[in-house]
Amino acid sequence: AQKVTQAQTEISVVEKEDVTLDCVYETRDTTYYLFWYKQPPSGELVFLIRRNSFDEQNEISGRYSWNFQKSTSSFNFTITASQVVDSAVYFCALRRGGGYNKLIFGAGTRLAVHP
Amino acid sequence: DTAVSQTPKYLVTQMGNDKSIKCEQNLGHDTMYWYKQDSKKFLKIMFSYNNKELIINETVPNRFSPKSPDKAHLNLHINSLELGDSAVYFCASSQSTGELFFGEGSRLTVL
Numbered sequence: 001a002q003k004v005t006q007a008q009t010e011i012s013v014v015e016k017e018d019v020t021l022d023c024v025y026e027t028r029d030t031t032y033y034l035f036w037y038k039q040p041p042s043g044e045l046v047f048l049i050r051r052n053s054f055d056e057q058n059e060i061s062g063r064y065s066w067n068f069q070k071s072t073s074s075f076n077f078t079i080t081a082s083q084v085v086d087s088a089v090y091f092c093a094l095r096r097g098g099g100y101n102k103l104i105f106g107a108g109t110r111l112a113v114h115p
Numbered sequence: 116d117t118a119v120s121q122t123p124k125y126l127v128t129q130m131g132n133d134k135s136i137k138c139e140q141n142l143g144h145d146t147m148y149w150y151k152q153d154s155k156k157f158l159k160i161m162f163s164y165n166n167k168e169l170i171i172n173e174t175v176p177n178r179f180s181p182k183s184p185d186k187a188h189l190n191l192h193i194n195s196l197e198l199g200d201s202a203v204y205f206c207a208s209s210q211s212t213g214e215l216f217f218g219e220g221s222r223l224t225v226l
Binding site for chain 1: 148155156157158159160163171203205207213214215216217219220222
């Protein structure tokens with residue numbers, strides 16, 4: 001069975017703090033894809049990143065970075081020097097390989113960044 | 116141009132009514148989806164179509180009927196609306212195993 005767990009329901013930080021959002025996944029597939037999406041208060045779902053299971057390199061994009069570790073089945077997301085505009089619900093998601101199209105989402109982590 | 120657009124953005128209706136939500140994508144993707152987001156923000160897939168063919172049909176009441184007239188459109192019709200149908204419905208599209216691109220969501224409120 002495929003499952004994504006985001007154990008942190010809500011995180012509250014002060015601006016400029018670094019924050020890490022945890023994501024743990026379960027799958028028996030050797031080929032799979034992991035995603036992060038952002039849902040700001042305006043409600044749209046914004047794609048942030050996609051990784052395939054064969055690419056364990058960490059990725060950095062500006063203040064955002066992702067740490068993919070197959071050994072612990074984790075795909076954590078770190079925001080460095082957080083800003084108020086980072087306040088949103090963040091979703092981690094998993095998709096099986098082999099042509100399966102379903103994206104399975106975690107329950108989301110609500111991040112509140114205070115000035 | 117909006118990549119994935121869905122209409123209407125807001126629907127307020129009475130229990131027992133029938134309503135439709137339309138979705139169109141101009142990305143040339145071959146797969147489209149409907150997701151439901153409940154009040155706790157949980158996102159759950161309802162349906163997926165690949166080139167107009169239904170490929171995913173999760174445990175959804177048969178009051179919900181998707182229709183895909185072509186691969187750029189996926190509509191959702193809901194019969195006999197119930198209070199529990201109140202949610203935000205998201206349309207999305209993707210190409211193969213790529214990321215999903217979501218519409219802005221349609222907030223349905225059933226009174």
